[in-house]
Amino acid sequence: MISTRILSTGKVRLSIVYAFFFTLFSFSTSLSAQNHPSDTTSSSVNTDAQIPGVENVEHKTEEGKFDPTAVIMEHIADSHYWHLWGNTSIPLPVILISDKGVDLFSSSKFNHGEDAYQGNHYTYKLIEDQVFAVDTTGVVDKEASSHVYDFSITKNVASTWISIIILLLIFTSVSSAYKKRVGKAPKGFQSLIEPIIMFVRDDIAIPNIGYKYAKFMPLLLTLFFFIWINNLLGLLPIFPGGANVTGNIFMTFLLSFIVLIVVNTSGNKYYWKHILLPDVPWWLYPIMIPVEIIGVVSKPFALMIRLYANISAGHIIVLSLISLIFIFKSIAIAPVSVAFVLFMDVLELLVGFLQAFIFTMLTALFIGTAVQEHH
Amino acid sequence: MGELFEGILNHHLGFVVWSAVAFLLLLVMLKKLAWTPILGAISERERFIESALASAENAKNEMARLTNENESLLKQARVERDLILKEAKELKDKIVAEARTSAQVEGTKMIEKAKHEIDAQKVTALNEVKNQVAELSIQIAEKILRKQFEDQQKQQALVSDLLKDVKLN
Structure with a gap:
């Protein structure tokens, strides 16, 4: 039923x-x-x-x-x-x-x-x-x-635009701070953003991609901050937040599709050899090659589902807790609901960061496997 | 299954296209406006800090080298000074000792000479005193004699006296 x-x-x-x-x-x-x-x-x-x-x-x-x-x-x-x-x-x-x-x-x-x-x-x-x-x-x-x-122009499209405007405002101001303070230590908002950029570079890009990381930094940084800011905007209950952009499977589909394209277009000959001519006995090829090709698609597919499911689940839990008040039709349940929602919101702050980090890190990992030199 | 995906393109293709346009636009704009200048500035600063640290290290090494050199120079100078002082002291002692011995020798010589002189003077003085005493005695004797022999009688008496003593044996 x-x-x-x-x-x-x-x-x-x-x-x-x-x-x-x-x-x-x-x-x-x-x-x-x-x-x-x-x-x-x-x-x-x-x-x-x-x-x-x-x-x-x-x-x-x-x-x-x-x-x-x-x-x-x-x-x-x-x-x-x-x-x-x-x-x-x-x-x-x-x-x-x-x-x-x-x-x-x-x-x-x-x-x-x-x-x-x-x-x-x-x-x-x-x-x-x-x-x-x-x-x-x-x-x-x-x-x-x-x-x-x-x-x-749906709610999610409009929310995406709002997040883009916020990102552009943040990063153009940070960028101008770098131009004003050439060679000096970061200051103010710049010093809040710089460690995050350094985190993406030193803890996500470099360990996973290696010395070729510089080419992929713009994509990784954009992915990271775009997902994060949309996760955070999704936590706001009212306008300009409240949209569930990163919990929309079509948005996560788009992001992971971009990852799929980038990973496979930057793949070198070792990457393609690993997929099409793996180091196994030839009679295993009928099994191995389809498995490898499924792997190419399933990795971004996992990215898509993971982000979508995590963010949607967070929204659903918060909404469910609020719904308790209406299910029990009692104002007495409200303090309990609010306490749990507060807890969930704080947890979602962490999850919002974590999912942006995981998405970016796995993207870097996939790119790393594609550009790695085998000796 | 067909029902599941029915109308999916009709209802959601637009969203995918809009978000693709938006995301790619964001990527391009942020790359141009933010990531390139920010990452450039960060790596520039990192290079600067690295080179500054390297030159600080060099300066430290140079400093240590100079300090070492100074110290060894100082040590050498100290040793040299000690040596010079020692030599000077030895020289002084030698000079003092020499001076003392030569002074002693000279003194002894002078004392000796003075003694000789004194002796000679004494002899001369004694001789002179003897001569003068002799002369004086002669003069006194002459004067006495002359006084004695002014009177004829006395002369006679003396001669007779003398003659008396002289017994012709």
Whole structure:
């Protein structure tokens, strides 16, 4: 019952952490799941679709039961709105590229999924925060939807931009400090950042890559600080934080894909010989070569899953603890929840750094194996 | 399985493209604006510190060398000074000793000479005194005689006296 519901929600990508979550809240979800008849036929519009920004109201079922699963999944998922508080959200631009052309409008037109919007080319509706093309009666047109590509500036895209602006502000100011104080000891903010840069260089890049490290420093530093700042922004409960950028599997997919490209384009002849002509008897080649080729992909794949799962799990635990208040419907549980959330947030500060470190270090390790000289 | 990935490109390709553009843009901008100048400045400073440390080490070695040299020079000078002092002392002692012996010899000589002189003078003086005493005695005797023999009678008496003594045997 529960698993069919997962399939129907289209949030299957979260299934790994979902399992963890369910062990925590199986008692409450099993109750609420009964009240959500699963609608596996996605062609018909679910008019009771759960809409972001109004979850506290919307997610109470007819009996007034609070559904933490939906609330949490919605919080950690991407959205076309940037929810602020209560029913207030910042509408974000929706950009839809279809076979007929481009449609650009504000997500406020969807009225949190209540209304269909008549665009230039199709009529669109927001169902579970995903844009579908619908026909005049408000039913999803599967054929038309398959031609519509969603290039919206979503919450995660906007959050990525915010993190990029913060990073550029930080590092241009640090960089100008270096220009002003040539040959002198670092001072102020510069001396806060320099040890971290040195950490990436001396403890991540040099031990793993060796003397060829300099070429890869920009990538490693950018990865490290980008992941870290997004992990930290994700911990902020309200705007400009609150987005789950590094806990979004598509973002971690992109990052690990870049790692895959960099590692394999910088691989030298020893690296390729190790994969295509490993030092084993020839009759083992049918086994070894596929294994090595799977290894090429599985290493970045592990990076992708690790970062995504760790950050999403952190968000889920914090949200679950907060949900306890609504599950028990008692203000008395609030101090307990807040205490645990505080503990988790502090832990997540550590995890945010740790995951950025691990991602960068494994990237350096993979690059190191690719550029290593064998004697 | 097909249902699982249904619409994944429609809904998520845009996000991947946006984040790829954003991340690559960030990478390029940070590389140009931050990483190259910062890493350059850091390695420049490291080189500077290294060379400064090396030159400090050199200066220390040079200093130690100079100190050693000074010390050995000082030691040598001290030894030389001691030697000179010793020589001077020996020389002084020798001179003093020589002076003493020569003074003694001279003194003895002078004393000897003075003795001879004194002796000679004494002899001369004694001789003169003897002569004068003799002369004086003669003069006194002459005067006495002359006084005695002014009177004829006395002369007669004396002659007779003398004659009396002289007994013609």
